[in-house]
Amino acid sequence: MSQFFLLMENIIELNKVTKKFGGITALNKASLHVKKGEVVGLIGDNGAGKSTLIKTLVGVYSPDEGDIIIRGKEVNSWNALKAREAGIETVFQDRALTPQQSIVKNIFMGKELRYPFGFIKEKKQINEANRLIREIGFTSKLINAESAVGNLSGGERQGVAIARAIYNNAELIVLDEPTNNLSLNETQKVFDFVLNVKKSNRSVLFIGHNIYHVYDISDRFVILDRGEVVHELNKENVSSPEELMKIMRQTIISH
Numbered sequence: 001m002s003q004f005f006l007l008m009e010n011i012i013e014l015n016k017v018t019k020k021f022g023g024i025t026a027l028n029k030a031s032l033h034v035k036k037g038e039v040v041g042l043i044g045d046n047g048a049g050k051s052t053l054i055k056t057l058v059g060v061y062s063p064d065e066g067d068i069i070i071r072g073k074e075v076n077s078w079n080a081l082k083a084r085e086a087g088i089e090t091v092f093q094d095r096a097l098t099p100q101q102s103i104v105k106n107i108f109m110g111k112e113l114r115y116p117f118g119f120i121k122e123k124k125q126i127n128e129a130n131r132l133i134r135e136i137g138f139t140s141k142l143i144n145a146e147s148a149v150g151n152l153s154g155g156e157r158q159g160v161a162i163a164r165a166i167y168n169n170a171e172l173i174v175l176d177e178p179t180n181n182l183s184l185n186e187t188q189k190v191f192d193f194v195l196n197v198k199k200s201n202r203s204v205l206f207i208g209h210n211i212y213h214v215y216d217i218s219d220r221f222v223i224l225d226r227g228e229v230v231h232e233l234n235k236e237n238v239s240s241p242e243e244l245m246k247i248m249r250q251t252i253i254s255h
């Protein structure tokens with residue numbers, strides 16, 4: 001497979017997906033794709049359908065209409081298990097980590113490495129966890145695989161969740177408002193983690209309310225309004241977060 005083809009490959013594609021809740025159309029023929037190694041920022045006002053789109057993508061909801069295509073192949077009866085098997089992992093802020101446990105326990109929870117008789121390969125897990133957290137960008141000498149998650153900052157906890165997603169063979173990591181409630185410093189840490197995920201040729205889909213954060217981190221922006229994808233732009237065509245904000249406002253007003 002040529003390098004060019006690898007760069008162009010879509011990990012996932014939602015094609016004209018519609019999702020209704022009773023009388024509410026949360027998604028209306030929305031299409032979205034994520035390529036290998038790219039960071040996509042999903043933006044739009046409150047109630048635009050961002051969370052519904054994400055939940056459909058990760059298999060929490062099945063669409064009423066439309067197709068889901070994984071690496072070029074259409075899938076039927078899409079669900080959360082199939083999404084995980086396809087290498088799609090979601091990182092929800094703070095939830096799903098056990099703070100009183102160590103980083104290594106959190107990364108391997110439920111998927112421990114074991115000897116044939118069932119004992120856990122503790123040393124191997126620690127080595128692997130240390131390798132993972134360094135790979136995604138933990139630099140502090142004070143933190144290692146055996147540190148308790150409860151002592152970590154908000155940004156670092158996101159890092160542990162991302163490390164776990166990578167251990168689970170994630171090809172696409174979906175981040176649900178990862179910088180909400182984080183300080184500037186912590187936000188920067190999460191950005192560094194995301195850039196390292198991208199460097200390893202994995203993809204990230206990022207939902208954010210803060211246009212500055214979305215701008216900094218994304219290669220491409222997708223604007224959602226009232227359940228419809230109304231605009232898509234590459235970063236090189238938008239000169240600043242202010243311009244992105246302006247384009248978003250204008251697109252929504254004229255939609």
Ligand SMILES: Nc1ncnc2c1ncn2[C@@H]1O[C@H](COP(=O)(O)OP(=O)(O)OP(=O)(O)O)[C@@H](O)[C@H]1O
Pocket residue numbers: 021024025026044045046047048049050051052053
């Ligand atoms: N489970 C549900 N049952 C009924 N209506 C829902 C449900 N989930 C979402 N909706 C409706 O669908 C629309 C889109 O909601 P969604 O949560 O996807 O928006 P959002 O873009 O994530 O908004 P926010 O930025 O506020 O998180 C809204 O009108 C919402 O009220």
Ligand SMILES: [Mg+2]
Pocket residue numbers: 050051052
């Ligand atoms: Mg939402």
